[in-house]
Amino acid sequence: MRATELPNYRPITLGIVTYTYTTRIYYQDTDAGGIVYHANYLSIAERARTEALREMGAPHAEMVAQYGVMFVVHRVNLHYQRPARIDEVIHVETAFTGLGGASVTLCQKFMRGADSLAVLEVSLGCARVADGKATRIPRAWALRLKI
Numbered sequence: 001m002r003a004t005e006l007p008n009y010r011p012i013t014l015g016i017v018t019y020t021y022t023t024r025i026y027y028q029d030t031d032a033g034g035i036v037y038h039a040n041y042l043s044i045a046e047r048a049r050t051e052a053l054r055e056m057g058a059p060h061a062e063m064v065a066q067y068g069v070m071f072v073v074h075r076v077n078l079h080y081q082r083p084a085r086i087d088e089v090i091h092v093e094t095a096f097t098g099l100g101g102a103s104v105t106l107c108q109k110f111m112r113g114a115d116s117l118a119v120l121e122v123s124l125g126c127a128r129v130a131d132g133k134a135t136r137i138p139r140a141w142a143l144r145l146k147i
Helices: 040-055 060-067 139-144
Strands: 009-011 017-024 069-080 089-099 103-112 115-128
Touching: 017 040, 040 069, 040 089, 040 103, 040 115, 060 069
Parallel strands: none
Antiparallel strands: 009 017, 017 089, 069 115, 089 103, 103 115
């Protein structure tokens, strides 16, 4: 499947492709005031990354089964801008911005309409499932990442 045939495909500047994940904010995501609890942004971002990888033809389970490797979060920088609240529909735009021998970097933007709620910059490392040690991203897999 070509990128332009993907349902959430949308090119952005510099030829980077972004994937959009849409979700509703549920009670379980919020604190006592009905605002998304700060740590829950990471859970929502993980779901968005998982769906982006799936749309790219690179689902986690297949990576583990074929190559015995997985992506693990190495570093996260999360900038909160505005609160997301219970029952709101938000979109997480995921753009893979860099590819190294054993790492991938990406930017995830949490949006409510045109309002930016938070921006997450994340670095993923490739690790062997068997022992958790860093390893190079398999070449065939790296080609799927379309960076």
